[in-house]
Amino acid sequence: MSARLEKLKTALMSRLGKRLIRMDEALREVRAEVAAADYLEVMRELRDAPELAFSMLIDLCGVDYAAYGGEAGENRPARQFAVVTHLLSVTHNWRLRVRVFAEDDAAPRISSVVPIWSGADWFEREAFDMYGIFFDGHHDLRRILTDYGFVGHPFRKDFPVCGHVEMRYDPEQKRVVYQPVSIEPREITPRVRRETGWGKGHA
């Protein structure tokens, strides 16, 4: 297993060279990070280069790093929005995770990989719907999971779990109406994050 991962890392390094901003291996998974400008070109090579042959895009998702690391923000990346893809090579039987950060936090944009893998279509629509990441070159970037006429991007960290509006039937108007939520956001178990090395050396 690890010999195969070494082979994958060498192939990635020689093929991508400087375009590889960072590459790390953890838990027997390889992650590569590329710049948004190189993204489309790199992805095409990942699919077409015979020594890599990532013929399948398994997953594509958005990530919002705004609250990463809690209050202290330890290890929080400089940019807020990232797109993470999981690629699979059926010929070499290996996987790769590619992360790309959008340059602009206010209006994140990333190139679409639909021309490379047709299967990316709905995954990109989902990332757009949930995080408001725009995919340049996507032929049909519509909302996919949220309601018709939904406002906002629900998986962003500044979007409350209870949402902004609630829906009820109004017997006077004889139709369904939207109104601001009447419930307070609450947290039953707080999010607890301890600094590195906490509890060590006191045993």
Added chain:
Amino acid sequence: MPEFRNFTINFGPQHPAAHGVLRMILELDGEVIKHADPHIGLLHRGTEKLIETRVWAQSLPYMDRLDYVSMMCNEHAYCLAVEKLLGIKVPERALYIRVMLDEVTRILNHLLWVGCHGLDVGAMSMVLYTFREREDLMDVYEAVSGARMHAAYYRIGGVYRDLPDRMPQYAPSPWKNAATLKVVNENRQGSLLDFLEDFTERFPKYHSDYHTLLTDNRIWKQRLVGIGTVSPERALQLGFTGAMLRGSGIEWDLRKKQPYAVYDQVDFDVPIGVNGDSYDRYLVRMEEMLQANRIIRQCIDWLRKNPGPVMSDDYKFAPPPHETVKSNMEALIHHFKYFSEGFQVPEGEAYAAIEHPKGEFGIYAISDGANKPYRLKIRAPGFAHLAAMDEMARGHMLADVVTIIGSQDVVFGEIDR
């Protein structure tokens, strides 16, 4: 010359053949599909967002509610991802139990699929037979976990409890007299493993009955052969996995290629299709049921011979045995911590995938070191399959759309999440 225009119809979301809440806007030229636009999200519950607000161990029951016909497989993927991040070892007996119940789940899923697929296409009686067998397997679910569907049986670090020594039996009631009781309780005299073994002996016979009903049936073949054909190249492009990929002739099964749990210890074959049409996918799934039956038998043998723990004894990440909590101070502390604050998962990210009955079901978890996930992405196989609806249905007749939905084996719990 009169002017002909395309006709747009709305299919679903309350349509019996839509397998839940699928709404499709179909553009028709006569009866031929020009464009199919599935509208999904009617069952979107924001599972991924909810999971970010729960401690790691609490999110497990959400997994049952994703693909609600293969509950335990979803749990397995979640457990694998968290166990990978934590780096804990799971006892071998728990791994065998997981494999056995994964395969029980695979049969459960495929039985529901073949029954409903038959029902959609016009083979009305299939569903009656498959639900009869599902009932036995549901009883297995109930015996191990207490719930017929949403089991929450797999836990981070193992499984909730060992398999029961006694199979629950039917009790006397005004509807079951002594003679009936004797018949229905006959195979429930021993342990759960005895009951399951009895099922695996009966199942090949049932399975050949399904073949008799469907495989050479002329109507069935007319409805399935050549419908929704996907070439191997397109299947890879579209991100197909599981039986959808194997039906197109690509030999790819995570249980063989990237084995998890103890799949490298059991013996089974992977069926693949040739033509990539709905009929091949039907044959692939049918054969998978028999192979699952084979795996279950091997697991039963192993589990009979090898008693042992079924839960990790690392009490930072797994609850201590309940009887020790009242007598042991340390166990009490562990128990309290586990069920209040939960445990911190080391910073990092992991992707764990399993060969789910529907395809590759993956969990991508990002932890920033807190007691709750920072982000958890659920990679649902049905999402990628349904996305190909337009391509698969184009040029086919309206009635074939129903065949294609059935052949994709879509379940909205996992697609909408």
